[in-house]
Amino acid sequence: MYRVLISDPLSEGGIRPLLEATDVETVVNPSLSHEQLLREIGTSNAIIVRSQTQVTRELIEQAPELRVIGRAGVGVDNIDLEAATEHGVVVVNAPDGNTISTAEHTMAMLMALARNIPQAYHQLKQNKWERKKFVGVELKDKTLGIVGFGRIGKEVAHRAKGHRMNVVAYDPFLTKEKADKAGVNHGSLEEVLQQADFLTVHTPLMDETKHLINRDSIQLMKTGARILNCARGGIIEEDALYEAVKSGKIAGAALDVFEEEPAIDHPLLSLSEVIATPHLGASTIEAQESVATDISYDVMELLRGGTVRHPVNMPSVSAEMMERLSPYFQLSEKLGAFLSKVVDGALERITVYYSGELLDVDTTPLTRMAIKGILQRYIGNRVNDVNAFKTASDKGIVINEQKSTSTKGFTNLVRIEIETDRETRSISGTLLIGLGARVVMLDHHSIDVVPHGHLIVIQHKDQPGAIGRVGSLLAEYEVNIATMQVGRTNQGGDAVMVLTVDKEVEENCREQLAGVADIRQVQCLTL
Structure with a gap:
């Protein structure tokens, strides 16, 4: 008999497979104190959580029988993955269950933003009838720019096309052929920003996407465009968005997520052009049941020795x-x-x-x-x-x-x-x-570089003085060179220079390096 502990509120319909399994004892208790949780997990083979329970190293070390941790949702920030892996505990999640709910919420926010529905309703509640104040815009023939074309981005595109919108999408994995197959236009990030009447983001939040939509990004957009974020707080630089709405550069914004939540007194909420919801993208009966069902099946499958669909750790x-x-x-x-x-x-x-x-x-x-x-x-x-x-x-x-x-x-x-x-x-x-x-080799160039720390990769023409110019410019920014490797195909031909440096290189420094004579490309990375 397997013992499964559910320590966060989950859909009863979603966990029915566990409740009905004859070889599983399911303990549902979403109100455990930390001390109670430490005791309960000691005899459990599995624990299923949402975002409330923090599955810490301490908790895992108190669970000698634990074999699997299930997260009913996508994010696993509340689970110590390293500790789970060290103790041989498999972590599984349910990344697909909220796709439809988030896509539908995005479309609801899009239409509410276009037609000023929340603002007009608020005025009615104040016993005011002001039709002229809330003239909106139609979606038909407008361009929806989608940044992030994964499961949710594709669902949003499908619905937007039903409103006869033009859709242009950017994703690092999206090629023109894939875009054509999906029935959308393919563009670079800059092209999507420039063309969008409405811009919606559907990327994960990480170093590459944090503040992806910032002051510089917004300046590329049309005056009067509108921005939506039903993905992750932090993808949009909120101070920059506030300034852009305040100045009229951006006509309005619809936000379901914020960089810090709850966002009760956020400056953006003081703007009448901004509408917001308290992180409701996955908050539908169907989505909650779907993620609970998915995680229930994966947990049972793993306990019984089967193969799981969405493992997270090693x-x-x-x-x-x-x-x-x-x-x-x-x-x-x-x-x-x-x-x-x-x-x-x-x-x-x-x-x-x-x-x-x-x-x-x-x-x-x-x-x-x-x-x-x-x-x-x-x-x-x-x-x-x-x-x-x-x-x-x-x-x-x-x-x-x-x-x-x-x-x-x-x-x-x-x-x-x-x-x-x-x-x-x-x-x-x-x-x-x-x-x-x-x-030991980058493309056809022989080098010898330790893949660690701050690196600068420079593609250039093999000409006298190139190394000196690079060194002098880095010195101006007080960037110390630890090692330098240069590889070339032939004298005077293509060459690559790889430097390890003591600190991260500023963007201004990288741009100046890229402007040096005979240098074709400069890329800075941290490993």
Whole structure:
């Protein structure tokens, strides 16, 4: 008999599979104190939570029988993933259940924003009948810009087209061919901003997307455009949005999420052009039941020895295999992360090549780590070494793995190649005895770089003085160079310069470097 503890409020219909299972004892108690929770989890095989219960290291260490943690929803910020992995506890979530509810809420906010519905209702409640004050705009023939074209973004596009809107979308995984198939226009982020009459964001929140819509972004938009955020607080820079609405640059905004919640006294709420709801995107009866049902089935499946659909943390690997592969985990992930930050365009194909002493082992876990390193640039911690393959597949990315006897003089070699709709780039790395991971080739250029810390990658023409000009400019910004590697194909031809520096490079410095003679591209990254 398996014991499952549910410590947050969940839909009763959603957990019915657990309640009706003959081999499961389900304990539902959403009002446990911390001390009570520590006692209850001690004999539980599984715990299911939403966002209220904090599944800490302390809690996990008090649960010797715990095998699975279920999160009825997408985010796992309230779960200590590292502690769960260390103790062999699988974490699963339910990322699909709120897709429809969030898409529908976005459309409701879009229409309310266009027609000033909340403001007009508020005036009626004040016994005022002011029709002329609330003249709205039609959606027909307007352009909806969608930033983030995953499950929710696609559902929003489908509904917007039903309102006869023009839809233009940007997503780092979206190619023109995929956009055509979805019946929307494909654009760069700048093009989407410039064309949008209404702009809606549907990206995860991570370093790459925090304040993605900021003062500079808003300046690219049409005067009189409107902005929506039913995704994550922090994607939009709220101070910049406040200023833009106040000045009239942005005609209005509809917000379901804020950077800090609850947002009771937020300055944006003082503006009559802004409408808002208290994070209701997933708050439908159907969505709550759907995530509860999904997580119930996954928890039961794992307890019974089956395969789960949405694992979040590391899968198990045999001790023997782990001993051989573990030194390469970091190398594979760092190579993927490095290459993802220098490649341009929407990802279409990833190929990982192995040679040398990796020929006779199952390198699938290493490929997972490489994909994880690549995709985390775009979708953050939502991708991990368990769901990496499925996430890539969902994004339409083809994954290949090949082995070769050619080691180019190294005992072992891992090479990753990324094909996008714009270019093909590659990176190679190895493990050196006593020295650890090294990047030994970027595209066709031989280098020797430790994939760690703050790096500057400069593509330039091989000409005298290039290194000196770069060094002088960095000195002006008090950026100290730790190491420098230069690789070239031939004298006077294409070359690459990779520097490790002591601190993160400011954007102004990067722009000035890019403006130096004979330099074609400058990319700054942190590994």
